[in-house]
Amino acid sequence: MTTWGKYRLGDVAEIIMGQSPKGDSCNKDNRGVPLLNGPTEFGLYYPVPVQYTIDPKKVSEKKDILFCVRGSTTGRMNFSDQKYAIGRGIAAIRGKQDNTKFCKYIIDYYLNDLLNITTGSTFPNLSKNDLNDFEVDIPPLPEQRRIAEILGSLDDKIELNLEMNKTLEQMAMLLYKRWFVDEAKTGLIGDYIKVQGGYAFKSKDFNKQGNSGIIKIKNISMGYVDISNIQFVDEDIVKTISQDKFKIKSCDILIAMTGAEIGKIGIVENTNKDIWVNQRVGKIIEKVPYGSLVAYLAYREKEGQEYIKNVCSGSAQENISSSDLEAMEFESYDKRIVDSFGKTVYPLFEKIKFNLAQNRLLAEIRDTLLPKLISGEVRVKV
Numbered sequence: 194m195t196t197w198g199k200y201r202l203g204d205v206a207e208i209i210m211g212q213s214p215k216g217d218s219c220n221k222d223n224r225g226v227p228l229l230n231g232p233t234e235f236g237l238y239y240p241v242p243v244q245y246t247i248d249p250k251k252v253s254e255k256k257d258i259l260f261c262v263r264g265s266t267t268g269r270m271n272f273s274d275q276k277y278a279i280g281r282g283i284a285a286i287r288g289k290q291d292n293t294k295f296c297k298y299i300i301d302y303y304l305n306d307l308l309n310i311t312t313g314s315t316f317p318n319l320s321k322n323d324l325n326d327f328e329v330d331i332p333p334l335p336e337q338r339r340i341a342e343i344l345g346s347l348d349d350k351i352e353l354n355l356e357m358n359k360t361l362e363q364m365a366m367l368l369y370k371r372w373f374v375d376e377a378k379t380g381l382i383g384d385y386i387k388v389q390g391g392y393a394f395k396s397k398d399f400n401k402q403g404n405s406g407i408i409k410i411k412n413i414s415m416g417y418v419d420i421s422n423i424q425f426v427d428e429d430i431v432k433t434i435s436q437d438k439f440k441i442k443s444c445d446i447l448i449a450m451t452g453a454e455i456g457k458i459g460i461v462e463n464t465n466k467d468i469w470v471n472q473r474v475g476k477i478i479e480k481v482p483y484g485s486l487v488a489y490l491a492y493r494e495k496e497g498q499e500y501i502k503n504v505c506s507g508s509a510q511e512n513i514s515s516s517d518l519e520a521m522e523f524e525s526y527d528k529r530i531v532d533s534f535g536k537t538v539y540p541l542f543e544k545i546k547f548n549l550a551q552n553r554l555l556a557e558i559r560d561t562l563l564p565k566l567i568s569g570e571v572r573v574k575v
Contacts, residue, residue, distance in 0.1 A: 197332045203325030206296045207287045210321045211251050211279035218248035231282035232266040233453040237414050239274040249278030253285035258297050260284045263318045268308050295341040302567040335575040340566045347559040354548040365538045369490040372534045376524040383519030384526045385484035386477050390515050391470035392439040399424040405431045406468040410449045418459040441468045446477040446489045451512045456501040462549035483535025
């Protein structure tokens with residue numbers, strides 16, 4: 194393509210629809226190829242697989258776009274950071290001219306129009322034909338690459354910060370295991386913290402714009418709370434509820450308490466936003482200094498995630514109460530040990546929170562530039 198014009202998405206990208214492998218080929222023992230079934234494994238940029246398969250039917254390759262095509266999460270995206278087997282809830286999208294990043298920005302720009310195809314469906318979904326035949330305005334390839342370079346430089350910085358946060362959290366986890374994991378469990382994590390469930394806001398009160406934002410389960414990823422892509426309620430509603438219980442402040446730690454994403458836990462970045470916690474999202478409140486950092490790592494660690502899954506196993510809808518979260522067995526509280534541990538890891542978490550806030554600023558800059566560049570309102574020199 195040498196001129197700016199209308200093309201089918203399938204003209205510029207290869208679309209691979211997922212296909213679920215047979216159940217007896219799946220495992221959680223790291224045998225075979227990591228398997229993605231849907232957005233429950235999605236992170237902020239890259240997925241975190243929990244299953245594997247020895248018989249993949251359809252796969253994504255490194256750098257592919259992972260695009261949800263079924264259900265209420267249709268349109269959610271991640272990037273493939275390795276080869277994955279993909280189930281039927283996901284499509285892999287790959288640029289045909291080494292332009293996958295540009296294809297991602299095109300999809301971002303047209304996403305609402307793409308999702309409108311599913312409007313009215315009881316169970317939203319996008320077929321391969323829907324994606325292939327979707328019309329988009331595309332500039333010439335040199336301009337595509339320049340646009341991807343500009344927007345990609347911001348995404349690269351975000352990715353670098355995420356990698357740094359991953360390393361910082363690994364350091365904190367190593368220290369946590371040295372101090373706590375091998376000790377006898379004669380107490381409860383509830384000796385350190387309490388878990389406050391969110392407020393039951395009414396769905397009819399949610400708005401797309403406003404000043405009082407609401408954090409839902411979908412806003413929580415492992416390690417991160419998205420405070421940008423949120424809904425709002427009228428300020429008069431939040432005036433009537435407890436700030437101590439339900440208002441979120443910088444550095445709060447939130448955990449998902451129901452559904453397929455149960456147990457996901459994240460840190461709120463440094464922010465001055467007026468944001469509140471919705472029902473079935475738990476806010477961790479310290480009983481002792483540094484208790485929330487201890488609890489974050491305890492729930493984040495494999496043993497903590499297994500505890501949460503085991504408590505709610507057998508339920509039709511996975512669900513865990515505040516009291517069950519607080520009842521997880523843990524080392525008895527020792528002020529000297531916890532203070533020493535907290536003072537050691539606190540600077541690591543401060544850097545994590547700083548990086549999260551910087552990433553939000555970078556994302557806002559990117560999201561301001563993206564429609565201007567993709568629409569042609571602002572042209573780039575090549």
